[in-house]
Amino acid sequence: MTTFVDRVELHVAAGNGGHGCASVHREKFKPLGGPDGGNGGEGGSVTLVVDANVTTLLEYHHSPKRKAQNGKPGAGGHRTGATGESIVLPVPDGTVVLDRQGNVLADLVGHGTSFIAAAGGRGGLGNSALASARRKAPGFALLGEPGEVRDIVMELKSVADVALVGYPSAGKSSLISVLSAAKPKIADYPFTTLIPNLGVVTAGDNVYTIADVPGLIPGASQGKGLGLEFLRHVERCSVLVHVLDCATLEPGRDPLTDLETIEAELAQYGGLEDRPRLVALNKVDVPDGQDIADLTRASLEERGYRVFEVSAASRSGLRELSFALAGIVAEARAAKPVEESTRIVLRPKAVDDAGFTVTEEDGAFRVRGVKPERWVRQTDFSNDEAVGYLADRLARLGVEDQLWKVGAHEGDTVIIGPDENAVVFDWEPTMAAGAEMLGRRGEDHRFETPRPAVDRRREKAKGRDAAEDEFLAFEALSSGRPSAIDGGDDEDE
Known part of the structure; x- marks a missing residue:
């Protein structure tokens, strides 16, 4: 049964943001009390965190799919949806995160170091958050943004100061086992070690870590045996120790031949040419x-190697080897640049940076940018008012003007977003003002402030008096008598 895994492929999916709510407040005597739709909750994220108690990626080998919780939708009464629960995945110290193409996304070294592998989606705004002086009662809300979905590769590279390399056995x-308190499995047949062993060595005032690399044989750098799987564990080391077997009985093997074979494999793997080497004749x-x-x-010293004759059984020569390694590790640590304290770096946006780009591709015009693509994802295209709102936002951002500048004409195809999740439409310049498609969408007469009842009664009375005055004037003209409204005397006078 597998007990150690140092490379896994993991599928991570963050939670989707909750949809905003389109709602109008209603209660007795207030049938149209204004928009009160709440915002959707944020989706949960998937975060990798270095845990000193974790030494293998075995857990993710057995369950390679992880998904965070979705955010809850908003509700009426200005109620915001609940935030989706995030998940935290503990990983060993020295884990490197890559994408499927092999690009390094993060190098997690040090307890507590974290990396957001998949970010949760934003919650959509409710119609109460979209209301304004022009748009008093929006009949739509924004959709929640989908959470990030990603396939990543995690590789464990041991964080050790010294790496022991050599043939099996x-x-x-x-x-x-004798230099440190580590207790690896030991036997007298090839390929005993199937996992890298790590131990802590104390030499005087110096403390350093030491690890061995199992399975190095001819062709290991090309994938033969187990060497290719574990050569990555020597990449972080400060010094390499060639452990040469002086008691091997295998034909065609001797310490010098073993050294040349292992060096050839290290050269094929690459990246280790600058590491100092020591030789331990075991x-x-x-x-x-x-x-x-x-x-x-003598032959090894002529090649420039420091040579130590050691025995794990009798423990001879181990003290000298241990202190020699401690000195090299101390020099390597002193040569490393001092890490400066975190500085805040301000990167202001360029004056001519519009936040989006418009390019012509095969007769179509593609719009790319964080804001346009997010707005498209959050738009409910089954709602005409929401589509008009999107058109207004794009016009205010300057997308309409930029399309004119790059030579777009009415009826041309416009694509917003990447190929796999793009919105395609035929461009109509008039849609720059989305309100025109829906009439005077910003005005909602249901929510205009009503005039006081006393004013309505006064206007009604004024209307009745005017009608009566017109009747009296007509009657006076017919009888030849002056009317009261003309300033004449009253009939009774």
Whole structure:
């Protein structure tokens, strides 16, 4: 059964934002009390966080699909929808996150380091948030934005200062077991080590970590054996130690040949040319082991290697090796640039940056930009008023003017968004003012302030008196008598 996994493909999906609500407040004596639709809740996100207690990606090997909760839709009474629950995925220290094309998205080193693998969608605005002096009662709300969906690859690269490399059964695991408190599985047959072992070594005042790389054989860098799967664990190390078996009985093998083979594989893998190398001639306590070490030591030193004769069984030479490694690690740490405190970097938007682009592609005009694409995703195209609102927003942003500038004409095809989720329509310049399509959409006579009742009664009375005056004037003209409205005397006078 698999107990260690250092590379997985993970499908992560953030939660969708909740839709906004289109609602009008109603109660007794207030049948049209104004818009009160609430906003939708935010969708949950998927976040990777480094956890010091996690050492393998095995959990994600068995369950490679993770999805956060969707946000809840808004409701009447200005009630905002609940935010979707986010999920936090613990990963080992040294996890590298890549996309399917191999591009590095994040390098997670250090306990608590986090990376948002999939961001939750925004909640849509309710009609109460869309109301204005012109648009007193919007009959629509914005849709929630879809959450981000992504396929990622996670690779674990051990965070170790020293890496032990060598043939299977060269004694790497045995050295770690005596140099540190680690207790790896040890046996006397090839390919015993199936997972990288990590231990902590104390040498005087210096403390460093040491790891072995299992399965290095000829052709490992091309995928033969297990080497390709675990060579990544030496990328972060400060020093390499060649563990050479001086007691091997396999034909065609000797310490010098083993060294050349392993160096060839490291060169094929690449990126390790600048790391200092040490050589540990192991198993000098067995018969003929010391003799082979004496024969090869001079040749190794001529090649520029520092050579240590060690034995995990008798523990001879381990103290010298441990302190030599501690010195190299200390020098490597001192040579690293000091990390400066976080500085706030201001990057103001360029004066001519409109926030979108319009390009001609195969006779069509494509609009790309964060705002236009988000507005399209949040528009309910089954609602004419919502479509008009989108047209107004695009016109205010300057999309209409830019289409004219790049040579678009009425009836041309306009595409907003990427290929996989684009909105396509035939451009009509008049739709720049979306209110024209719907009449005077910004005015809603239902919500105009009513005039006081006393004014209506006064106007009604004035209307009745005017009619009576016209009747009296007509009667006076017919009888030849002056009328009261003409300033004449009253009939009784």
